[in-house]
Amino acid sequence: MTKTVIIGGGISGLAAAYSLQQTAGECADFLLLESSPRLGGKITSDAGDGFLVEGGPDSFLTQKSATLDLCRTLGLGDQLMGSNSTATPSTYVYSNGRLHPMPEGMMLMAPTMILPILRSKLISWPAKLRMGLEVFVRRAPKGIDESLAGFVRRRLGSELLEKIAGPLMAGIHAGDPERLSLRSTFPMFADMEQANGSLVLGMMRRRKAQAGKPAASKQPSMFTTLSGGLQQLPDALVRHLDPQRIRVNCRVRSIASEGPQYRIALDDGSSILADNVVFTTPAYVTAGIVQELDPVLAERLRSIRYVSTATVSLGFRRSELTCPLNGFGFIVPASESRRINACSWSSTKFNHRAPDDCVLLRVFVGGALAENLAEQDEASLVSLARNELREIMGITATPVLARAYSWRRSNPQYEVGHSKLLEEIDDGANSHPGLYLAGAAYRGSGIPDCIQSSVNTVLKLTQRDKLQHKANNLRHQPTLIPIPAAS
Ligand SMILES: Cc1cc2nc3c(=O)[nH]c(=O)nc-3n(C[C@H](O)[C@H](O)[C@H](O)COP(=O)(O)OP(=O)(O)OC[C@H]3O[C@@H](n4cnc5c(N)ncnc54)[C@H](O)[C@@H]3O)c2cc1C
Known part of the structure; x- marks a missing residue:
């Protein structure tokens, strides 16, 4: 069995590790390296005082089944929770100083x-x-x-x-x-x-x-989450993985080839030798790691632009708000020149997000058109969100909960030319046998896409391993020398 190093412990890295373990069973030889002290990457849920705050993603789309399937396999089936369907209309648009229902x-x-x-x-x-x-x-x-x-x-x-x-x-x-x-x-x-x-x-x-068509029996809701927060998913993956095969606080610095293998250099000065390397880090991080191995590939990876975003969650006493919150929230067109992009009415969208007498709202800041706004400290982000909600929704109450998450260079941008760039990146990566790229940077940044990209990568990796194994066996088989027939 070959040795595989997976770089990055977000959902893509954890899903790759789990998929490898499922495919290769007991003999799976892999190591997952994560630079930060925690696993889950952008998925982070924070529960306290009856509130459940999502710092990054708050749900996943069910049209692509990868996340649903994984949750069920991990025993989280009973935790799956669709968005509430009671709210009509579901979304509003802020235009000319007021919230308009999105046309049905x-x-x-x-x-x-x-x-x-x-x-x-x-x-x-x-x-x-x-x-x-x-x-x-x-x-x-x-x-x-x-x-x-x-x-x-x-x-x-x-x-x-x-x-x-x-x-x-x-x-x-x-x-x-x-x-x-x-x-x-x-x-x-x-x-x-x-x-x-x-x-x-x-x-x-x-x-x-x-x-x-006949009505399908109980379709899952389009937006689905886990009742205890999305963090339940990476947590369950970690529980199913051998702890010896995961290292946190372990930053990968660079990679070099050593014969048919790769030498992976870590920040602490040590290194690891592996046959396969699966990158699930943001493209610009991967670029830095492969810089010396392949400067052209590094440059292509760096051309995938990333932008910064932030989320600000505010909890209020229900009795102190005058607006009905009868929907999933509102979006704000750029032409309105406001400082927020959208606001989810999280406790209407999903159950168990706030105590019964409170509500939870989540404001989105930054993105390609206002990156600098997202890169502020927590207090400034909270103050920005409160000011905007005062002007848009008339909320003057003091929040009982306020939490902001600034995500720097977090969202990959699939700009015009992205598919051509991917072809060039694939060509570059394929010229290094055993080197694989997975995760949000390439063919979908939603959680289901990230999981699917890891599953596909492990499939490719194990197929290559099998072919190599076959080739080695053939090489070591004794050559049969034909015995001349007795004359
Ligand atoms: C604010 C926000 C809201 C979102 N909302 C949704 C949503 O509602 N639904 C949805 O489906 N998607 C959503 N997304 C997108 C989705 O969350 C991400 O695309 C996905 O979680 C990315 O997972 P990943 O594992 O590919 O990357 P990441 O989560 O970024 O994981 C990469 C990991 O690599 C580690 N790392 C970095 N450098 C190194 C190094 N040198 N060595 C070792 N490790 C390293 C990082 O610490 C990190 O843990 C949202 C994203 C953001 C930012």
Whole structure:
């Protein structure tokens, strides 16, 4: 069995370790190295005084099954908790000084129903007319890499981009819609355009097709979390792994090849020899580690831009708020020139997030268009969030809980050209047998994508191991020398 070193102890690294252990069983020979004292990376939940605060992600999408499957395998099935469905409308948009309900039936940028759009006060009549013309807009040439903003403006008009698609879709990536690649962030819309010639028609056909199907038995909620906080997932992974195979406070500095193996140098001056190395660190960290091994690969990895974000959680006594919190929260278009991007009404969205007499709100700051705001200290972030909530929601009460998390260079940006860059990165990485790249930087930054990328990586790694094993066996098999037949 070959030895594998996994660098990074976030969800990607832990999922890779678990997958390797499951695949290779008892003989799995791996070591996971994490630079910080804790495991879980960006997943961090903090419980206290009846509140449950998520510092990073608060839920995962269930359309991709990787997280659900992993939770169930780890025995967390009974902890899975969908978002509440009682709140209608679910999201608001801050526009012209007030919160407007998002028109019902919006699937990110694409409308699935006409009447709610017509009735909406959020969108002007010229913009509604422009959306109606979407069915006449010609398809883009197949395979072009268009920006998210370019696509929405071309198909549905500028106002929909500014008020809905921009803050909602670019917000998921904390990105700038003018720079994000549609193909690399929301490929389903590019595919829908190609297949139907129109998003509106595509959505309607989809609705019709779904209406014809028998109702699936208890579909999981689109946004799902764990009742005790998302941190339960990395914690469960750690419990299932051999503690001897995990090292925290262990920063990897560099990597060099040594024959067919790799010498991994650590910050404390020691080093480890391994046959396989799985990187799950942010691309710019991986770049620093592989700099000497392959400067060209390092440069390509560095061209994946990262932006800083912050979350601020504020708990209030329910009796001190006047707004009803009848939804999952609101988004703020960049054109409003406010200092926050969105606010989740966490205790409406999920149960068990606040004591019964309190509510929990979570404010998002920073991202590609306001990075400097996210890089402030905790007190400044809390004060910023309180001021914004006072002006937007009229909240003047003093919070009973206030916590801010600043995430520097945390969100990878899949910008126009990302898929081409990935091809070049893959070429570079593939030229080093046994070296693998997984995690949020490449093909999806959501938790399910990170888990899937680790599972795929372990599959590739074990297949290569098997092939090598076969080749070694063949090499060591005695050569059969034909005995000449007796004449
Ligand atoms: C504020 C925020 C909210 C989010 N919300 C959601 C959400 O609701 N749903 C969702 O699905 N996704 C969400 N995401 C995205 C998701 O959380 C991340 O993409 C995912 O957790 C990344 O996991 P990872 O293991 O790839 O990377 P990380 O969690 O960044 O883990 C990398 C690890 O590598 C370690 N490391 C760094 N350098 C070294 C070194 N030299 N040597 C050893 N170890 C090193 C780090 O300490 C870290 O633990 C959110 C992200 C942020 C920042």
